[in-house]
Amino acid sequence: MGEPEVRAQLIEAAYAVVERTGALDLTMRDLLCEAGLSNQAFYRHFRSKDDLFIAMLDDGRRRMAGHLRRRMSGAATPAAAVRSWVEGVLGQAGDPLAAARTRPFLTHVDRLAARFPEEQRASERTMLEPLVAALRGADDGGPRSGAEQRGDIERDARTVYLLTVAALHQHLRDGTRPGRADTDHLTAFVLNGLRGTGDRSPDTSR
Structure with missing residues (x-):
């Protein structure tokens, strides 16, 4: 071997x-x-068990990024791609295996990030990349109309990442599964933020 x-x-x-x-x-x-x-x-x-744990986090995020890319590849619009990303991340709470592998890290992820900042940033980037690509591909009919004037794409993607992962962690802590209404609400919030409008009825079609 x-x-x-x-x-x-x-x-x-x-x-x-x-x-x-x-x-x-x-x-x-x-x-x-x-x-x-x-x-x-x-x-x-x-070198230590913490070294193993950060490698596990990286491995899990890379697997998740591959899953997200496959989900997003069939999206017809940038808005649908963003929705697919959000659904894919939240879906970990509803997958018994993914939840069992992820939940134990909740109380350790900040400590590991502080100890291994470069590794933490690199593994987060693997999950951010497909979202950044979706936002960059959005045209005037997508969720980021006028985005170049409003701000930085990668910063926006990171904001979406932080919000969605926080929602995931809440479901994992509570032992709950996100329903369609949860996903719809979060996706609407994200897309409206990216649009920079108060519209509450975005195109969240798959």
């Missing part, structure tokens, strides 16, 4: 333990038993 495969095996083993225990305080014994690997194998790839 090559070194990339060993690293991936350790990450998958950590996910399995987190899913089973519902916590991020996994022991090295549990992790290595799950992975079927040695201490030496672990320390060849990670």
Whole structure:
């Protein structure tokens, strides 16, 4: 087995333990038993458990970014692409596997971001990129009419990201699933903000 495969095996083993225990305080014994690997194998790839945790966050976000890109690829309009992004992110709360893998990180994500700021920014960018592309592709009929005059696309995308992830985290903490009304409300709020109008009936067609 090559070194990339060993690293991936350790990450998958950590996910399995987190899913089973519902916590991020996994022991090295549990992790290595799950992975079927040695201490030496672990320390060849990670300096500490926090190093493993930030790698798991990055892995999860990269998988999510791929999922978002696939969802958004079928969108007929920029507004529909933005809606698809919001739905895809919120959908993690309704997916039992994604929720089980994500929920334990809620109380640790700020600490990990402070300790690994560059890694945190890089993994967030993977989720932002498809949203930025959708906003850049919007024409005058899309959600960002007059956007060049109103501000920076990447800053707008980050604002949408922060708002949507905050909503996701609330659902994960509460153990709730976002319904259609939740998604419609958040998408309307986002699209109206991007338009810079008070219109409460945006085109949120898929």
